[in-house]
């Protein structure tokens with residue numbers, strides 16, 4: 001069958017789509033010359049009060065359960081495997097774990113298609129294993145955050161099976177069913193597009209109606225305008241909160257509500273998606289994303305978790321401009337405590353670009369709001385692969401992520417610099433990869449794109465033994481092939497090397513624990529003038545405590561002026577560095593190639 005140009009456009013858009021695409025690109029909308037760095041106003045009253053939020057000290061680590069540790073030898077990660085590795089995470093220094101979904105699921109989208117919210121998928125374990133897991137997590141003072149795909153279920157969910165069975169089924173209205181525009185259901189109810197490309201409607205012959213889906217056809221959207229649906233999902237939350245979980249990561253929250261009238265989407269000139277807007281594929285996504293009802297829904301969700309003490313966390317996955325996303329935090333910072341901000345995952349690795357993003361985030365989300373900083377996740381290319389696996393640059397990125405004002409979210413394996421793997425599309429386990437399996441390899445290569453998310457989901461590399469120590473069975477075929485890099489790049493090896501990426505993370509996380517100013521102090525960008533294309537600098541401030549962060553993004557040695565007379569070095573990415581400017585007679589200090597330093601005023 002001849003593929004239309006639209007298909008190619010769809011491919012491009014899918015790939016470049018920041019949430020589920022796999023490519024790094026620099027947003028064309030930021031061509032405006034970046035303005036000179038300036039000190040941000042601290043807050044309106046000029047006080048230096050601590051961020052009032054109780055969650056500013058969090059460092060979240062994302063586990064993709066399928067790929068973390070296999071304790072049963074079947075090649076698939078599981079809950080008991082995760083329990084075995086909790087000591088590792090405690091030693092790393094994170095204090096919250098977000099688990100990609102392990103609810104019962106046919107695994108069409110690897111857990112983001114739930115068929116029972118009250119049970120665990122058998123390959124991951126049992127409810128008893130869950131209880132053991134949460135007990136062991138809490139014993140280490142770590143919080144447990146579950147991933148809740150609440151926008152849609154699997155078509156295998158009994159709710160959907162009932163709903164699809166007949167037009168007069170009591171659950172018919174739990175999903176969004178509509179007649180086609182023409183007799184025989186030949187035309188879809190409206191012109192909406194699913195996010196990975198293609199129409200957003202699936203036809204069901206038995207009732208001669210179409211059902212709406214935002215993501216993939218086997219993930220029909222729930223109808224949150226039906227109060228029964230809302231209450232059912234709130235009860236799911238209460239079920240897990242009653243079992244002690246500390247919060248939820250809310251999958252594609254911005255897609256919860258759709259226009260009541262299902263009006264046709266309007267035209268947009270945007271072809272490629274960006275992390276600043278939801279428009280793409282020439283559609284504005286005006287009526288299916290970030291509706292006012294969805295912002296209100298965030299407040300209702302907060303109401304549910306506020307039934308519990310101590311405070312439970314809500315972390316929303318939503319897309320749009322930072323100003324738009326700000327609305328999910330609620331008018332008085334009383335909505336979601338956190339929303340993912342994804343711009344770092346798609347911006348060129350340049351200090352002036354990052355400074356522009358940080359400035360915009362600080363303006364939109366000043367204290368007491370808490371931003372988030374994300375480098376990669378299960379939908380995106382691994383960050384270090386965007387840097388051509390330059391480990392020095394990865395340390396700069398880590399230093400930046402772990403010292404900005406906001407909650408960092410670390411993707412498993414990021415802390416050892418695990419790279420993306422390459423996989424064939426026609427054998428892709430990711431449904432997005434299979435959807436585009438007809439795209440020739442050469443075209444992907446020419447465009448420099450990857451169309452499957454398998455590459456960022458390979459098993460964790462624990463040691464240099466067969467299967468990287470991921471599985472108890474050395475001979476088993478793991479669900480995704482272990483990266484060829486594992487013999488030289490693994491936790492055991494990096495633990496022994498003081499200069500490794502892993503030990504860089506550990507040192508930074510310890511410093512963040514020890515210095516409250518790094519958790520909740522205010523942030524002020526520092527003008528780096530002529531060096532703004534090579535150096536990013538900022539300070540964190542709390543009362544009399546000042547901590548300075550200078551990051552060299554270049555291969556050059558940079559000469560900089562210390563903002564304080566007696567700088568005391570707290571950290572350098574260069575483990576051999578002992579002081580900032582010892583022996584120097586002036587205020588100058590030097591940064592080596594790709595070196596990042598943290599210092600305070602000495603006493």
Ligand SMILES: [Ca+2]
Nearest residue numbers: 070072076078
């Ligand atoms: Ca297993």
Ligand SMILES: [Ca+2]
Nearest residue numbers: 221255256257
């Ligand atoms: Ca929806």
